[in-house]
Amino acid sequence: GAVVSQHPSRVICKSGTSVKIECRSLDFQATTMFWYRQFPKKSLMLMATSNEGSKATYEQGVEKDKFLINHASLTLSTLTVTSAHPEDSSFYICSARDRTSGSSEQYFGPGTRLTVT
Amino acid sequence: GQNIDQPTEMTATEGAIVQINCTYQTSGFNGLFWYQQHAGEAPTFLSYNVLDGLEEKGRFSSFLSRSKGYSYLLLKELQMKDSASYLCAVPSGSARQLTFGSGTQLTVLP
Numbered sequence: 719g720a721v722v723s724q725h726p727s728r729v730i731c732k733s734g735t736s737v738k739i740e741c742r743s744l745d746f747q748a749t750t751m752f753w754y755r756q757f758p759k760k761s762l763m764l765m766a767t768s769n770e771g772s773k774a775t776y777e778q779g780v781e782k783d784k785f786l787i788n789h790a791s792l793t794l795s796t797l798t799v800t801s802a803h804p805e806d807s808s809f810y811i812c813s814a815r816d817r818t819s820g821s822s823e824q825y826f827g828p829g830t831r832l833t834v835t
Numbered sequence: 836g837q838n839i840d841q842p843t844e845m846t847a848t849e850g851a852i853v854q855i856n857c858t859y860q861t862s863g864f865n866g867l868f869w870y871q872q873h874a875g876e877a878p879t880f881l882s883y884n885v886l887d888g889l890e891e892k893g894r895f896s897s898f899l900s901r902s903k904g905y906s907y908l909l910l911k912e913l914q915m916k917d918s919a920s921y922l923c924a925v926p927s928g929s930a931r932q933l934t935f936g937s938g939t940q941l942t943v944l945p
Contacts, residue, residue, distance in 0.1 A: 822866060826878050
């Protein structure tokens with residue numbers, strides 16, 4: 719149980735284009751999902767907290783107009799990188815917390831490797 | 836805010852025991868997580884400590900001292916596949932979002 723999927727697993731796009739990454743909780747409902755970014759050999763950096771049915775909460779320094787987050791259902795959150803640039807190339811990981819669980823445990827997706835050329 | 840410290844790198848020999856330390860400073864405490872992450876993959880859950888003491892789970896054990904703001908992950912009978920990054924993380928805030936330490940890259944040598 720507690721499986722989170724991400725799609726796509728890898729994507730290459732050209733500068734100036736937009737890319738959408740999907741995060742789905744497959745066997746549980748998640749009112750809260752999280753989006754992280756990870757650079758090579760670095761730790762996970764929280765970008766934003768995605769709340770079902772409301773606006774996402776962005777961490778300091780993360781541009782909300784560049785990283786659009788939509789959490790339209792209890793099992794799906796999307797991250798859209800708009801007008802992508804090479805510096806946006808990174809490993810993006812989502813996680814989700816089971817709405818029925820009282821713990822803080824998060825279940826992680828397998829990640830999406832974004833390369834902007 | 837949260838501040839989490841752990842060593843950047845560690846090296847150990849196959850079959851040995853290694854202890855990875857993590858110190859934290861946080862406003863309010865809601866437990867501490869340890870995750871394992873292989874390169875290019877998502878983190879996988881190892882342990883969650885909310886009370887003081889040692890919790891053993893097979894070859895992996897995790898210890899917590901809330902008064903000292905200190906935790907460690909103990910790996911026994913090391914195997915080559917244990918070479919990975921080990922991340923400690925603490926939840927905080929209304930959404931209990933995780934703040935991760937920098938990660939400890941463990942290399943297991945034959």
